[in-house]
Amino acid sequence: MRENTAKTAWREGRVTYGAWLSIPSSFSAEVMAHQGFDWLCIDMQHGVIDYQTAVTMLQAIGTTDTIPIVRVPWNEPGIIGKALDAGAYGVIIPMVNSRAEAEAAVRACRYAPAGARSYGPTRAAYYGGRDYAVHANEQIACIPMIETKQAVDGLDDILSVPGIDAVYVGPADLSLTLGLPPAMDHDDESFHDARKTIAAKCRGHGVTAGIHASAELAPKHVEAGYQMITVSSDVGAMAGAASAHLSSLREGADSGRPAYG
Numbered sequence: 001m002r003e004n005t006a007k008t009a010w011r012e013g014r015v016t017y018g019a020w021l022s023i024p025s026s027f028s029a030e031v032m033a034h035q036g037f038d039w040l041c042i043d044m045q046h047g048v049i050d051y052q053t054a055v056t057m058l059q060a061i062g063t064t065d066t067i068p069i070v071r072v073p074w075n076e077p078g079i080i081g082k083a084l085d086a087g088a089y090g091v092i093i094p095m096v097n098s099r100a101e102a103e104a105a106v107r108a109c110r111y112a113p114a115g116a117r118s119y120g121p122t123r124a125a126y127y128g129g130r131d132y133a134v135h136a137n138e139q140i141a142c143i144p145m146i147e148t149k150q151a152v153d154g155l156d157d158i159l160s161v162p163g164i165d166a167v168y169v170g171p172a173d174l175s176l177t178l179g180l181p182p183a184m185d186h187d188d189e190s191f192h193d194a195r196k197t198i199a200a201k202c203r204g205h206g207v208t209a210g211i212h213a214s215a216e217l218a219p220k221h222v223e224a225g226y227q228m229i230t231v232s233s234d235v236g237a238m239a240g241a242a243s244a245h246l247s248s249l250r251e252g253a254d255s256g257r258p259a260y261g
Contacts, residue, residue: 017230070083094145147174
């Protein structure tokens with residue numbers, strides 16, 4: 001089976017950088033995959049991507065060494081299984097707030113006897129290899145999201161569930177449950193305490209800590225111990241570059257000088 005190089009990196013203590021895909025396009029996914037990210041996440045929860053388009057995006061990412069991950073809409077075994085059968089090498093599962101919910105996530109990601117995933121890796125066997133079923137439980141990453149105060153308070157119970165490879169912090173929802181505006185980062189002490197607590201508890205349980213972030217925020221997360229860090233997105237990269245190009249042209253026109261050269 002094809003190696004999940006992101007999981008290998010986490011086991012070896014290395015930091016991985018990824019990007020977020022919200023645009024329903026195999027071509028934009030292919031472009032992002034060729035930039036050299038360790039992994040890309042197709043967002044089927046808040047992105048505007050349906051299942052059929054997600055399959056084509058997984059195919060596009062599969063032309064590179066970048067590891068394909070899918071954030072499913074919810075902690076539901078049907079869509080988790082379909083994402084994995086389509087070739088996702090990791091699944092990010094929203095709003096996991098308890099040990100029972102974490103156990104349900106693991107069951108959906110693992111074949112028996114470790115779980116209850118139904119066999120039928122229709123595309124996954126072509127992407128991963130004909131011995132997919134033999135090694136899938138080892139290679140596939142089960143990644144519950146930690147994005148509420150409730151989840152942080154019960155984190156030891158969640159992290160002690162066998163089969164969890166990483167957790168992924170959703171800072172916007174975490175902010176809301178801490179009584180703060182939704183944002184990637186805050187100066188508020190409660191937010192920083194939660195962020196550091198998650199990383200520390202992950203180290204103690206041997207689970208990789210991941211977080212939704214940006215290139216600017218990445219160094220502070222690395223310092224805290226996070227190894228799975230989102231640093232870019234298709235929407236953000238497109239909008240940011242387009243805005244910068246237009247602003248440069250308009251500034252040049254306003255000053256009476258060429259914008260380039």
